[in-house]
Amino acid sequence: MTFTNVIGHGSIAQQLEYTYQQDRIPSAYLFIGLEGIGKSTLVKAFAQMMNCQTHDNCHRCDSCRMFDNGNHPDFHVIKPDGQSIRIKQIHDLIRHLDLKPAYAVKRLVLVKEAHKLNLESANSFLKILEEPPLNTLIILMTTDENLLLETINSRCQKIYFSPLTSEDLRILLDRNYQLDPATLDFVLSYAQGRIRKGFIEKATILANMRIQVLHMLKTLKTEKLYDYSLLIDQWVKQNLHPFFLEFCMAWLRDLLSVRRQSPMGVINSDMMDELEDVSTCFSDEILQWSFDLVVETELAIQSNASKNLALESLLIQMKQIFWGTLVV
Numbered sequence: 001m002t003f004t005n006v007i008g009h010g011s012i013a014q015q016l017e018y019t020y021q022q023d024r025i026p027s028a029y030l031f032i033g034l035e036g037i038g039k040s041t042l043v044k045a046f047a048q049m050m051n052c053q054t055h056d057n058c059h060r061c062d063s064c065r066m067f068d069n070g071n072h073p074d075f076h077v078i079k080p081d082g083q084s085i086r087i088k089q090i091h092d093l094i095r096h097l098d099l100k101p102a103y104a105v106k107r108l109v110l111v112k113e114a115h116k117l118n119l120e121s122a123n124s125f126l127k128i129l130e131e132p133p134l135n136t137l138i139i140l141m142t143t144d145e146n147l148l149l150e151t152i153n154s155r156c157q158k159i160y161f162s163p164l165t166s167e168d169l170r171i172l173l174d175r176n177y178q179l180d181p182a183t184l185d186f187v188l189s190y191a192q193g194r195i196r197k198g199f200i201e202k203a204t205i206l207a208n209m210r211i212q213v214l215h216m217l218k219t220l221k222t223e224k225l226y227d228y229s230l231l232i233d234q235w236v237k238q239n240l241h242p243f244f245l246e247f248c249m250a251w252l253r254d255l256l257s258v259r260r261q262s263p264m265g266v267i268n269s270d271m272m273d274e275l276e277d278v279s280t281c282f283s284d285e286i287l288q289w290s291f292d293l294v295v296e297t298e299l300a301i302q303s304n305a306s307k308n309l310a311l312e313s314l315l316i317q318m319k320q321i322f323w324g325t326l327v328v
């Protein structure tokens with residue numbers, strides 16, 4: 001019996017499998033860990049395994065097919081509707097759980113972002129935990145158990161998830177995306193052990209942006225502002241300027257980390273040699289000052305300043321800070 005498609009969290013998968021084999025599955029689990037590390041994927045594979053007619057996630061039996069098509073009637077997923085999980089969602093769930101499972105050996109209810117149960121929904125949900133329906137496993141997921149009512153916390157068996165390892169992430173990315181080696185290295189370090197929604201698309205844009213911005217920063221000393229105006233205009237038209245600002249912040253933060261000899265969490269860790277070289281050229285104050293300027297530029301744009309002017313002004317000020325010269 002294996003969770004054949006799940007990458008990472010091997011010891012948790014083993015623990016769940018063993019508990020299931022021993023027929024000691026509790027009525028409710030609370031899974032605690034960062035978003036984007038594969039908790040939902042593990043839950044789905046676990047539900048599929050428990051209900052597979054061969055208990056092996058065979059992908060051929062009726063139950064597996066329904067899971068693979070995302071329409072198994074006994075796998076219920078509750079997630080926030082807007083800012084919270086609403087009372088109506090819990091009432092609908094209670095009505096549904098009153099019925100017998102349609103097919104399942106073990107019906108499963110997954111509550112994503114359980115900390116977004118509002119007080120009314122949480123109290124209603126508590127009734128399900130107090131009188132769990134037969135053959136039903138409830139799994140709540142959260143990033144922070146302290147945000148849940150203690151009465152809910154105390155009725156769940158807790159399992160803590162760690163971020164994915166680099167090796168797991170590499171396998172996951174190789175399996176699901178075609179990335180060139182340089183982009184893959186950047187995506188791996190940018191991921192910091194997790195892959196959030198839309199992450200790959202964003203990381204790929206940032207990886208391309210990095211090439212352009214690093215070239216810009218290297219040539220800023222000698223080039224004229226006019227040479228960058230066209231590029232800035234292009235970014236603004238394509239709505240890429242937030243990525244430019246995000247990359248600038250990441251790069252400056254990395255330089256500061258390297259200067260302070262605390263390379264943990266460095267995003268551009270695949271470019272450590274270049275970071276070390278550049279970090280020797282500027283003081284902590286200059287880097288911090290530049291970082292603050294980028295943040296101010298972001299805030300100015302959010303407050304409806306002209307994007308082109310704000311970005312050009314940022315470059316002028318960075319050139320002054322870095323080299324004490326004016327771009328004209």
Ligand SMILES: [Zn+2]
Pocket residue numbers: 051052053054055056057058059060061062063064065
């Ligand atoms: Zn199957």
